[in-house]
Amino acid sequence: MGTHLAKRGISRRSFIKYSSAMASLLALPPGAVAGFTNQFLKAKRPSVIWLSFQECTGCTESLTRSHAPTIEDLIFDIVSLDYHHTLQAASGEAAESARQQAMSAAFGNYYLVVDGAVPAGDTAVCSTIAGRTNLDLLQETIQGAKAVIAIGSCAAFGGLPAAYPNPTGAAGVSELMDRGEIEKKPLINLPGCPPLPVAISSVLAHLVVFEKFPALDVLNRPLSIYATTVHDRCSRYHFYENEQFAERFDDEGARQGWCLYKLGCKGPTTHNACAVVKWNQGTSFPIEAGHPCIGCSEPDFWDKGGFYQTLDSAMLSYSPRNEAHETCIQEGAQLYEENCVYCHSFDPADFKTAPDKIAELLRSGDIRSHSRLQFSDDQLTILEKYLEESQ
Structure with a gap:
């Protein structure tokens, strides 16, 4: 990665500036910037297949409207964007051949980006590509995907195409997974009409560096953006x-x-x-x-x-009690992500110690290695509730 960026004329200083910005957006502590940068430079470029369905191309426009250091240049350098029918030069049979080749070459290891809602059921024929329904293409492409990123509110929740009376039967990716119409894969939602450019770029950066998703809320949105x-x-x-x-x-x-x-x-x-x-x-x-x-x-x-x-x-129809509970869990997840994952498992369910005992130990101040963590009583209560929910 480092050699590739150097050939593109991107200096280490510019890249460190970019890494600092990404680390901040991902709510990582300042001390993580050096490790983030070094890991970034050593990382391999993952394959990305971007499918666009019922959408207005606003999500792609959002990404390409980012600014210095140009995020779109860096993103296209740190990932291998192997299929995107709006941006690629190929068309027709050549375009579909590129998608098939990308799937075959990186089967099980590519990231699938979905942009736009997907008509399903009897109305699936309302949107087609190369003579095939959007649902058919998604069902085929998701099989070899390592994870799925739903970009924009249409892909995440159905958006405008799914608005009442929803004549095309449009649905978001998570709904299709829940209904069993497409294979379930790890999913991250980046809603917005369109989403912020940094929501897209920071998630891709996190995947490249850590090979896992950032902390998510109950709707699978990154807490660093949507908390x-x-x-x-x-x-x-x-x-x-x-x-x-x-x-x-x-x-x-x-x-x-x-x-x-x-x-x-x-x-x-x-x-x-x-x-x-x-x-x-x-x-x-x-x-x-x-x-x-x-x-x-x-x-x-x-x-x-x-x-x-x-x-x-x-x-x-909002329930204050449920909303308060969800907010508490989201804040607890962010506390865990910002302070605990660098020494402990990314999955809090791996803890052998009971959540209330963890909070008790942190309150006592007896663990020297944790003395740098200055949690308030409220934060410890929130962290405890998050750990309880996760186990």
């Missing part, structure tokens, strides 16, 4: 706290940058890092530009209330 809501990190949050709301897009409150909750902002129920990473080279994100969040990284975002309907009036 907290847009609302929690919004630049207008203090206006929400002060109950200063824009009532119309052209009123004085809107001109002063007040909270857009009453204009239908879905930020409080939407998990994404838009407010931190932003778009267009870190320039802005929808709320900062004056438009409410539409909740595009959540399941059924097209059907859960209108764009300009408040969360109150839409009467969304």
Whole structure:
């Protein structure tokens, strides 16, 4: 990998800068940057097959709109993108031959990227490639996949194609796996319409370096990107706290940058890092530009209330108890990922010690090797609950 990058004119300094950015996005501790960089340079380029189904190509556009050091260049250097019918030069029979060759050459070891929803059942013929249904191609290609990455809300949750009344019977990858229509494989969801470029690149970087997924939430989304809501990190949050709301897009409150909750902002129920990473080279994100969040990284975002309907009036069916529990588990998983996986198993189920005893030992301060870990009582409680859930 190091020689390949050098030939491409990418200096070690630029690469370390890139690695630092990736490590930060993946919520890795600062001390992990050197190891991340060295492992990156030694890693082999994995084969990637990218299938596009019912989609608008926005997810591919998102990736290619990233900025210096150009993430798309680095991603195409650290992975072998062997099939992508939008980006590849081949077409027709040559394109399908490239997919078959890639599957054969790396069977059992390639990563399958799925972009777009998949029509199924009697309506599977609504979308075809080379005379075959999307479902048929997915069923064939997933057999040799090491893992699947569903990019965009259409691939993750069905998105716009699956909105009511869903005339094509469109479904996301996880739903097709649950229904037994495609083989179950390790799955990571990167929802968004489109997802942030760094959501795509950081996951690919994590797979190359660690050969495993980052910590995921209950919807198989990376915690480093989707752990907290847009609302929690919004630049207008203090206006929400002060109950200063824009009532119309052209009123004085809107001109002063007040909270857009009453204009239908879905930020409080939407998990994404838009407010931190932003778009267009870190320039802005929808709320900062004056438009409410539409909740595009959540399941059924097209059907859960209108764009300009408040969360109150839409009467969304959220259970505070379940949501609080899920948030606790997600935060516990992130604590474990950031502090424990470098010495212990990536799978917390491998621990022989009971979760309550682990928390008790950490509270006691008797383990010298763990003295650097400064957990609060609340964090230890969260970690304990996560370990209990995982065992």
